[in-house]
Amino acid sequence: MTVHIGAQKSDIAETVLLPGDPYRAKWAAETFLKDAKLVNDVRGMLGFTGTYQGNPVTIHGSGMGMPSLSIYVNELIRDFGAKTLIRIGSCGGMQPHVGIRDVILAMTSTTLNSPSSGIFKDLNFAPCADYGLLKAAEIAAAKKSCTTHIGGIYSSDVFYDERPDLNEQMTRHGILAVEMEAAELYNLAARYGCRALAVLTVSDHLQTGEALPSADREKSFGDMVEIALDAAFA
């Protein structure tokens, strides 16, 4: 048991999928895992553990933004022994060739700030995905015929952005999409010798203003869960 995760150590698998939304964790566990059982509900942040093709998996909400994800990922790694952590979530497209429903595999993520900025101080640490996971996810996505982009993303501190100039610079430098969690997941995985990846679906587009209709969100989210699970056990 930790401050934020009311589970026994044996309740949490070494492989953890991290959607931002706790109800997405519930849906994904009930849809893709066998024998999924609730292992955490502290503060309504749901976590479930079951098996995927015989492999133990935990699907646990991270909440929104890097400070929230940092709490859960620190505890999952340091207290529960998680070794492979894959964020599954949505992002906003930032390039004309990136379309709604496309899948983004984040090779690295740029930030203005993160919960790790305090320890990096004047360093610009480059957080990066685990290459084995990234490669396996690319293969898994190709089998699903998802349009997939691999490259840099932007982990922003804010959803309601008052600095359009930053988005312009991100776009100018080839950043594929914006979300709010991946960079700190990669920082923590680097610090503790774990494997991490962010598999994202483009739910909206900053340039076109397009957004994924809510009826389509479940299917796109399902593809992402399967890509993450297949990559984890490739």
Ligand code: HPA
């Ligand atoms: N900004 C930040 N995070 C997001 C967005 C966005 O536009 N879309 C999905 N996650």
